[in-house]
Amino acid sequence: MTGPADVIFYVLAALTVGSAIFVATLPNIIYAAVALLFTFCGVAGLYVLVSADFLAATQVLVYVGGILVLIMFAVFLSNRISSVKLSNPVHFRLPAAAICLTLFGVLAYTAISPAFVLKQEITYQPTTARIGELLMTRYLLPFEVASVLLLAALIGAALLSRPDRPDIPRPDMEEPK
Amino acid sequence: MTLDKLLVIGAALFCCGLYTILTRRNAVAVLMGVELVLNAANINFVAFSHYVSQLIGGQIFAVFVIVLAAAEAAVALAIFLRMFATTGTVEVDMADHLKG
Numbered sequence: 001m002t003g004p005a006d007v008i009f010y011v012l013a014a015l016t017v018g019s020a021i022f023v024a025t026l027p028n029i030i031y032a033a034v035a036l037l038f039t040f041c042g043v044a045g046l047y048v049l050v051s052a053d054f055l056a057a058t059q060v061l062v063y064v065g066g067i068l069v070l071i072m073f074a075v076f077l078s079n080r081i082s083s084v085k086l087s088n089p090v091h092f093r094l095p096a097a098a099i100c101l102t103l104f105g106v107l108a109y110t111a112i113s114p115a116f117v118l119k120q121e122i123t124y125q126p127t128t129a130r131i132g133e134l135l136m137t138r139y140l141l142p143f144e145v146a147s148v149l150l151l152a153a154l155i156g157a158a159l160l161s162r163p164d165r166p167d168i169p170r171p172d173m174e175e176p177k
Numbered sequence: 178m179t180l181d182k183l184l185v186i187g188a189a190l191f192c193c194g195l196y197t198i199l200t201r202r203n204a205v206a207v208l209m210g211v212e213l214v215l216n217a218a219n220i221n222f223v224a225f226s227h228y229v230s231q232l233i234g235g236q237i238f239a240v241f242v243i244v245l246a247a248a249e250a251a252v253a254l255a256i257f258l259r260m261f262a263t264t265g266t267v268e269v270d271m272a273d274h275l276k277g
Contacts, residue, residue: 009182013182013186016186016190017189017190017193020189020193020194020213023193023197023209023210023213024193024196024197024210024213029203029205029206032206032209033209036209036212036213039190039213040216043190043219043220046183046186046220046223047223050183050223050224050226050227050228051227052223052226052227052236052239054240055219055223055236055239055240058240058243059243062244062246062247063212063216063243063246066247067212067246067247067250070250070251070254071205071208071209071212073254074205074208074253074254074258074267075205077261078204078205078257078261092199093200096195096196096199096200097196099195099199100192100193100195100196100199101192103188103191103192103195104188104189104191104192107184107185107188107191107192108184108185108188108189110184111180111181111184111185111187111188112181112184112185116180116225116228116229117229118180118228118229119228119229119230122227122228127233130233131233131236131237131240134233134237135237135240139237142241146241146244146245149244149248150244150247150248153248153252154251156252156255157252157254157255160252160255160256160258160259161254161255161258161259
C-alpha cells in the first residue's frame with residue numbers, strides 16, 4: 001500500500017538521514033551547518049506527517065530560525081579570518097564508526113521488533129489548541145520552570161559573552177593562566 | 178509510514194549525532210551533534226505520542242526539549258566565545274585548564 005503520503009514520507013526520511021550523515025562526515029564545518037539545516041527541515045516535515053503541526057512550526061521557527069543562526073554565528077566568530085582553516089580535525093574515526101553502527105543495529109532491531117501496543121485508530125487533528133490548553137492546565141509548572149530557565153540562560157549568556165572592560169572588575173571569573 | 182520506520186529514523190539520527198560528538202574536536206561541531214541527538218529523541222517522542230499513547234504528552238515533552246535546546250545553544254555559544262577569547266581556539270581537547 002503506497003500512496004502519496006508514503007512517497008512523501010520516504011523522501012523526507014531520505015532527506016533527514018542523508019543530511020544527518022553529511023553533518024557527521026563533512027570536514028568543512030560550514031557545509032555541515034548547512035546540512036544540519038536540511039536535517040531540521042526534514043524533521044519538521046516528519047512532524048507534519050505524524051499530525052504534530054504545532055511542533056513542526058516550532059521546529060522551523062526555533063531550530064532553523066534560531067539555533068542554526070546561533071551555530072552559524074559561533075562558526076564565524078570562533079575561527080580566525082586570517083587562517084581560513086575552517087575544516088576541523090577528526091579523530092577516532094574507526095572506533096566511533098564501529099560504536100555507532102553497532103548501536104544503530106541494536107536500536108533498529110529493537111524498533112522493528114513488535115514490542116509496542118499500537119493505538120487502534122489513528123487520528124489526524126490539529127493539536128495547537130490542545131497543547132495550549134495542556135500548557136495552561138496540566139503542564140503549568142514545567143511551563144513556568146521553562147520560562148525561568150530561559151531567563152537564566154539569557155542572563156548567563158549575556159554575562160558570559162560581554163567584552164572585557166578593565167574598569168569593571170570581574171572577580172568571579174578569573175582568566176586561566 | 179509506521180512506528181517502526183520512524184523509530185529507525187530516530188535511531189539513525191541518534192547515531193549520526195553520536196558519531197559527530199565522538200569524532201569532532203571543534204566545539205561548535207560537537208554542539209551540532211548534540212542538536213542531532215535531541216532531534217532524534219524528539220522524533221521518538223512524537224512517534225510514540227502519535228502511534229501508542231492516547232494523550233498528547235509526547236508532543237508537550239518535545240516542546241520542552243526544543244526550549245532546552247535553544248537555551249543550551251545560547252549558553253554554549255557564549256561559552257565558546259569566551260573560550261575563544263581566552264585560549265584562541267574552540268577545540269574541545271584544548272579546554273583542560275581544570276585538569277590537575
